[in-house]
Amino acid sequence: MNPIQHDSAEILCIGTEILLGNIVNTNSAEISRALAEIGVNLYHHTVVGDNPERLKEALEIAFSRNNIVITTGGLGPTYDDLTKETIADYFGLPLVLYEPSARSIRCFFEKWKRQMTENNLKQAMMPEGCVVLENHNGTAPGCIIEQEGKVAVMLPGPPREMGPMFTQQVIPYLQKRSGQVFRSHCVYFFGIGESALESELRDTIEGMENPTIAPYAKDGEVMLRVTARAHTAEEAEELMRPAVAMLQERFPQYIYGVDVDNLQTALVRALEQRGLKVATAESCTGGYLSKRITEVAGSSAVFDCGVTSYANEIKEKLLGVRRETLERYGAVSEQTAREMADGVRRLAGADIGLSTTGVAGPGHSEAKPVGLVYVGVSSEWHSEVLELQLSRGYQNERDLIRYLAASYALSAALGAAKGYPNEK
Amino acid sequence: MNPIQHDSAEILCIGTEILLGNIVNTNSAEISRALAEIGVNLYHHTVVGDNPERLKEALEIAFSRNNIVITTGGLGPTYDDLTKETIADYFGLPLVLYEPSARSIRCFFEKWKRQMTENNLKQAMMPEGCVVLENHNGTAPGCIIEQEGKVAVMLPGPPREMGPMFTQQVIPYLQKRSGQVFRSHCVYFFGIGESALESELRDTIEGMENPTIAPYAKDGEVMLRVTARAHTAEEAEELMRPAVAMLQERFPQYIYGVDVDNLQTALVRALEQRGLKVATAESCTGGYLSKRITEVAGSSAVFDCGVTSYANEIKEKLLGVRRETLERYGAVSEQTAREMADGVRRLAGADIGLSTTGVAGPGHSEAKPVGLVYVGVSSEWHSEVLELQLSRGYQNERDLIRYLAASYALSAALGAAKGYPNEK
Numbered sequence: 001m002n003p004i005q006h007d008s009a010e011i012l013c014i015g016t017e018i019l020l021g022n023i024v025n026t027n028s029a030e031i032s033r034a035l036a037e038i039g040v041n042l043y044h045h046t047v048v049g050d051n052p053e054r055l056k057e058a059l060e061i062a063f064s065r066n067n068i069v070i071t072t073g074g075l076g077p078t079y080d081d082l083t084k085e086t087i088a089d090y091f092g093l094p095l096v097l098y099e100p101s102a103r104s105i106r107c108f109f110e111k112w113k114r115q116m117t118e119n120n121l122k123q124a125m126m127p128e129g130c131v132v133l134e135n136h137n138g139t140a141p142g143c144i145i146e147q148e149g150k151v152a153v154m155l156p157g158p159p160r161e162m163g164p165m166f167t168q169q170v171i172p173y174l175q176k177r178s179g180q181v182f183r184s185h186c187v188y189f190f191g192i193g194e195s196a197l198e199s200e201l202r203d204t205i206e207g208m209e210n211p212t213i214a215p216y217a218k219d220g221e222v223m224l225r226v227t228a229r230a231h232t233a234e235e236a237e238e239l240m241r242p243a244v245a246m247l248q249e250r251f252p253q254y255i256y257g258v259d260v261d262n263l264q265t266a267l268v269r270a271l272e273q274r275g276l277k278v279a280t281a282e283s284c285t286g287g288y289l290s291k292r293i294t295e296v297a298g299s300s301a302v303f304d305c306g307v308t309s310y311a312n313e314i315k316e317k318l319l320g321v322r323r324e325t326l327e328r329y330g331a332v333s334e335q336t337a338r339e340m341a342d343g344v345r346r347l348a349g350a351d352i353g354l355s356t357t358g359v360a361g362p363g364h365s366e367a368k369p370v371g372l373v374y375v376g377v378s379s380e381w382h383s384e385v386l387e388l389q390l391s392r393g394y395q396n397e398r399d400l401i402r403y404l405a406a407s408y409a410l411s412a413a414l415g416a417a418k419g420y421p422n423e424k
Numbered sequence: 425m426n427p428i429q430h431d432s433a434e435i436l437c438i439g440t441e442i443l444l445g446n447i448v449n450t451n452s453a454e455i456s457r458a459l460a461e462i463g464v465n466l467y468h469h470t471v472v473g474d475n476p477e478r479l480k481e482a483l484e485i486a487f488s489r490n491n492i493v494i495t496t497g498g499l500g501p502t503y504d505d506l507t508k509e510t511i512a513d514y515f516g517l518p519l520v521l522y523e524p525s526a527r528s529i530r531c532f533f534e535k536w537k538r539q540m541t542e543n544n545l546k547q548a549m550m551p552e553g554c555v556v557l558e559n560h561n562g563t564a565p566g567c568i569i570e571q572e573g574k575v576a577v578m579l580p581g582p583p584r585e586m587g588p589m590f591t592q593q594v595i596p597y598l599q600k601r602s603g604q605v606f607r608s609h610c611v612y613f614f615g616i617g618e619s620a621l622e623s624e625l626r627d628t629i630e631g632m633e634n635p636t637i638a639p640y641a642k643d644g645e646v647m648l649r650v651t652a653r654a655h656t657a658e659e660a661e662e663l664m665r666p667a668v669a670m671l672q673e674r675f676p677q678y679i680y681g682v683d684v685d686n687l688q689t690a691l692v693r694a695l696e697q698r699g700l701k702v703a704t705a706e707s708c709t710g711g712y713l714s715k716r717i718t719e720v721a722g723s724s725a726v727f728d729c730g731v732t733s734y735a736n737e738i739k740e741k742l743l744g745v746r747r748e749t750l751e752r753y754g755a756v757s758e759q760t761a762r763e764m765a766d767g768v769r770r771l772a773g774a775d776i777g778l779s780t781t782g783v784a785g786p787g788h789s790e791a792k793p794v795g796l797v798y799v800g801v802s803s804e805w806h807s808e809v810l811e812l813q814l815s816r817g818y819q820n821e822r823d824l825i826r827y828l829a830a831s832y833a834l835s836a837a838l839g840a841a842k843g844y845p846n847e848k
Contacts, residue, residue, distance in 0.1 A: 019466050021457030022640050024450055028471070033445030042443050043478060047452070047469035054467055061485060112817060137818050160818060216446065280711075280732070286718025287704075287711035290732045294710025297786055297822060304735035305742070308704070308714040311728035314772065318729070318742070348738065362721055398721060 007178070008041040009068035012058055014083055015157055016049035018073075027072045027155075027162050034166065037227055038175055038182040040068070050080040059090055067150055070170075073157030075140040077119040084143070087152050088127035091145055095125040098132055101141045108139050133169045137161045144173060151177075183236035184227040185259055187247050188266070190411045192254045194222045200250075211240050213247075220404045221263070256414055263410040264292040264299075270417040271302035271352075278413055279348035280306040281319050281340040283331060283357040284373060289406040305348035309340065319343030330366045332357050334374055334385045341376030341383070352416050353378035354409050358388070360401045371397075373405045377412045382419050386412060431602070432465040433492035436482055438507055439581055440473035442497075451496045451579075451586050458591065462599055462606040463653055464492070474504040483514055491574055494594075497581030499564040501543045508567070511576050512551035515569055519549040522556055525565045532563050557593045561585045568597065575601075607660035608651040609683055611671050612690070614835045616678045618646045624674075635664050637671075644828045645687070680838055687834040688716040688723075694841040695726035695776075702837055703772035704730040705743050705764040707755060707781040708797060713830040729772035733764065743767030756781050756792050758809045765800030765807070776840050777802035778833050784825045785815070795821075797829045801836045806843050810836060 011028050018025050028045045035042050046062065048054045055074075062069045074083030088095055101124035109116035123140045126132055133142035138161040145152045153170055155162045175181060189197060194217035198205075201224075205213045211228035224247065228239035248255060257266040271278060280290045280303075290306030293299050307318055312331055315321040320343040321336055329335040337355050345353025358373025359365050371391025377384050390404045391397060435452050442449050452469045459466050467490065472478045479498075486493045498507030512519055525548035533540035547564045550556055557566035562585040569576045577594055579586045599605060613621060618641035622629075625648075629637045635652035648671065652663035672679055681690040695702060704714045704727075714730030717723050731742055736755055739745040744767040745760055753759045761779050769777025782797025783789050795815025801808050814828045815821060 013469075017640075018453075019456055019469065020460045020638070021453045021455070023642075024448060024453040025469070026448055029442075029445045029448040031445070032443055036444045043473060043475075044482075045437075045443065045449070045469070045471035049467060051467075057489075058468075065481075108817075137820075160820070164819065282711075285715075286723075286727075287706075287714030287716075287730055287732070288718075290711030291709075291715045292711075294712075294732070294734065295823060295826070299710075300734055303710075304733075305738040306711055306732035306734075308711070308718070308730035308732075309728075310718065310724055310730075314729040318771075347742075399719060402719070 007068055007174075008043055008066045009035055009070060010044040010046065010062040010066040011042065012062055012069055012071045013045070013047045013157075014050060014055060014071055014073040015047070016051075016080075018047050019049050026159055027157070030159070030163055031070055031072075031166060034171055035174075037184055037225070038171060038178070039180070039229060040174060040178075050074060050082065052082045052086050055082065055086045056090065059087065063090075063150055068153070068174075069151070070153040070155065072155045072162055075123065075142065075154060075156045077117075077122050077140075079119075081122075083154055084125070084127060087145065087154060091127065091147050091150075091152070093127040093129065093145065096128050097121070098124050098126040098141070101126070101132065101134075104134075105139050131173070133165050135161055135165060137164060142169075144170070180229050181231065181233050181236055182227060182229050183233055183240065184225050185240055185244055187224045187226065187244060187255060188257045188260060188262075189222040189224070189251065189254045190220070190256050190263060190407065192222065192251070193217075197222050197224075197251075197254075204246075208243070211243050213243060219400070220407055256411065263407055263414065265296050267410050267414045267417065268293065268296040268299050268302055270414055272298070274417060274420050274422075276351040276417055276420060277302050277304060277348070278352045278354060278417075279304065279344045279350035280409075281315075281344035281353065281355040281376075282306065282308045283310060283315070283340070283355075284360045285356045285402050285406045285409070286310060288402050289354065289356060289409050292406055292410065304350065305344070307344055307347070315340060315343075319347065330368070332359055332366055332368050332372060332374065334387060337374035337376035337385045338378070338383070341378035341385075345378045351379055351420075352413055354413050356405050356409055358390075358401070358405055360398045360405075361391070362398060371401055373401065373408070375405065375409045375412055377409075377416050379416050379420075381421055382416045384412070431492055432467055432490045433459055433494060434468040434470065434486040434490040435466065436486055436493055436495045437469070437471045437581075438474060438479060438495060438497040439471070440475075442471050443473050450583055451581070454583070454587055455494055455496075455590060458595055459598075461608055461651060462595060462602070463604070463651075464598060464602075474498060474506065476506045476510050479506065479510045480514065483511065487514075487574055492577070492598075493575070494577040494579065496579045496586055499547065499566065499578060499580045501541075501546050501564075505546075507578055508549070508551060511569065511578060515551065515571050515574075515576070517551040517553065517569065520552050521545070522548050522550040522565070525550070525556065525558075528558075529563050555597070557589050559585055559589060561588060566593075568594070603655075604653045605655065605657055605660055606651060606653050607657055607664065608649050609664055609668055611648045611650065611668060611679060612681045612684060612686075613646040613648070613675065613678045614644070614680050614687060614831065616646065616675070617641075621646050621648075621675075621678075628670075632667070635667050637667060643824070644831055680835065687831055687838065689720050691834050691838045691841065692717065692720040692723050692726055694838055696722070698841060698844050698846075700775040700841055700844060701726050701728060701772070702776045702778060702841075703728065703768045703774035704833075705739075705768035705777065705779040705800075706730065706732045707734060707739070707764070707779075708784045709780045709826050709830045709833070710734060712826050713778065713780060713833050716830055716834065728774065729768070731768055731771070739764060739767075743771065754792070756783055756789070756796060756798065758798055758811060761798035761800035761809045762802070762807070765802035765809075769802045775803055775844075776837055778837050780829050780833055782812070782814075782825070782829055784822045784829075786822060795825055797825065797832070799829065799833045799836055801833075801840050803840050803844075805845050806840045808836070
């Protein structure tokens with residue numbers, strides 16, 4: 001078994017639709033991220049179409065410079081799906097019917113009452129002696145061939161099938177190969193920029209070897225991934241503990257969660273724990289805020305009602321915003337945000353009312369600039385209105401402004417939930 | 425000058441951050457799409473890190489199999505940006521200072537009041553005799569080297585800089601090379617699967633040479649791209665007209681628009697044209713429907729109000745769904761969907777009321793299966809309730825079910841708008 005420092009990997013994606021620009025190659029990014037986390041060196045991504053000659057050539061090039069090749073795509077039932085055939089041929093292995101996969105393919109078609117053709121069984125033909133990777137999200141199984149230090153990992157193309165198969169079956173396989181265990185925790189920040197956080201932490205991060213801390217920024221949030229390697233999971237956890245504690249101590253106001261995925265999940269969990277309910281009144285976000293809350297499974301325990309009050313009449317009629325307020329300060333104002341949050345809290349009988357009103361663009365309104373957004377929070381123990389300027393001067397930033405406005409509202413609601421004085 | 429049929433291209437992206445999975449390689453997708461539209465064959469994508477040896481090796485492989493190589497990344501001012509140096513070396517060309525670029529780099533730093541270092545001028549050193557590509561969105565210019573039938577196009581890495589440079593300067597360059605013009609129209613379908621549409625059209629599509637028709641499927645929709653090549657844009661339009669008309673004649677019930685981007689845009693445009701307004705009452709989609717409507721700029725002219733009625737009490741209190749209906753049939757029922765759509769239409773004073781209620785999962789509710797969704801449409805001239813089964817048996821399909829439910833509601837509203845009997 002090779003020690004990990006000699007392993008290097010190449011990702012080889014197979015699919016004409018990628019070369020046509022029909023789909024963005026997110027598989028390569030997902031696999032790359034996971035390999036980086038477990039310390040496998042990755043020097044090349046390659047994409048070829050559904051063409052056996054070019055696939056064969058790419059495979060030869062890949063194995064001439066790396067010992068692990070991870071492919072995605074070309075495992076389906078149609079005549080142009082040729083990954084297994086081509087790679088088995090490269091290793092000089094015949095394809096044999098793998099009964100468990102054949103059975104589950106037959107089951108799938110029975111369950112969904114679709115017609116199965118003989119072609120579908122092509123998916124159960126596997127290179128002799130390979131490790132079969134089960135597909136819990138589709139019909140095409142994946143597989144691993146290991147021969148003379150070369151490892152070929154074949155994964156299906158659809159990200160929904162590829163992702164879980166890679167994370168649940170391939171990563172443990174590669175970790176076992178390396179004889180080391182990698183564990184990581186993700187610490188999520190909101191309200192502080194990546195460069196500000198990095199300059200605060202640069203000296204700390206640069207001096208670290210095990211665990212390491214790596215920053216990732218996306219859509220106004222920053223995530224720090226703390227990763228440790230060790231011989232056992234417990235040792236790795238032990239190594240990470242002081243680093244996570246250090247972050248929580250230094251940035252209590254910006255950290256919204258550890259290993260929590262996103263703001264909306266952090267909010268739903270915080271409300272659940274305290275038995276609280278939130279309600280939303282949206283203008284510029286137009287439903288984006290309630291969409292994000294309700295995308296969390298189990299959100300129905302903490303969310304009964306949201307109102308998208310795009311028109312002023314609806315703000316008045318449903319939420320009880322006073323006409324005088326709208327006329328005097330405008331729909332995009334601190335006062336309107338406050339009355340919207342109060343109004344929806346009353347309307348829904350919720351503990352926390354949340355509101356958004358602003359100019360998402362394109363073009364200003366009420367003589368107010370694009371990106372100006374007010375976020376209101378209303379509860380018996382804590383109420384506030386945030387004034388935000390969310391424009392970054394990009395050409396097409398309507399969606400970004402709406403997303404960020406919803407993020408600020410989620411973060412503000414989380415703050416209110418955490419400040420809840422325990423008795424209701 | 426080579427005739428286009430002999431040209432084939434490879435995209436070579438340079439950047440360690442892509443190999444680390446820090447960023448998704450959207451540049452390759454954008455370039456691929458544009459090349460497909462102008463008929464340039466593309467057989468390979470490659471990614472390497474900021475490493476001159478591996479870049480040189482990848483460049484040699486690329487030119488051994490394709491005559492056009494388009495690179496992104498590695499044009500910046502830092503020591504590890506080595507694309508121009510490596511490629512100029514491959515062609516045996518020295519780098520020389522390009523005064524206009526040097527001037528505009530100096531200007532940029534003055535305008536934004538940042539400090540310029542000598543390193544920044546490295547960006548103005550260009551391979552001798554190249555075509556310089558101006559960068560209107562950053563400081564690093566791109567360039568094209570053409571030598572003995574080989575073409576190397578170097579573009580900056582940031583998509584915001586790469587995209588406009590490629591579309592505005594490289595595409596015309598490649599089109600001029602080919603002496604042809606390519607034009608395309610996108611025809612959007614909803615309610616028919618890709619395989620059903622393909623099997624209906626296979627004979628037609630396979631027999632076509634100019635224009636061609638290519639199908640693209642995504643999230644329950646299908647788009648057919650009709651592409652023609654000719655000597656002028658007018659000729660290309662002329663060639664496409666009968667193909668687009670044929671599709672519209674054969675699939676009037678499934679086509680929601682031509683060159684229209686998405687369902688929500690088609691709906692907002694159709695409502696605008698007829699002076700109609702829509703209102704939404706959402707249960708399982710939880711705001712996703714109103715979020716999609718309001719993401720269309722200008723939607724405030726056709727949308728005043730949406731209600732996310734997650735709890736039964738809100739369905740009763742705000743939308744006027746009868747308690748009897750909820751108790752007898754349940755929240756997930758045809759009857760509730762109808763009363764929700766009627767209720768929100770009345771509440772908002774809208775022309776069309778739309779509703780969704782269903783089981784998005786995970787886990788069934790009211791003993792109803794995951795994926796069962798009712799979509800209601802209410803208007804004075806047309807009302808209906810659709811019963812849908814949107815589960816595909818995936819592990820994590822909550823988001824997909826919600827997305828598809830919103831798509832069916834948008835499509836149903838579009839049908840109602842189109843059926844509007846002209847006088848209000």
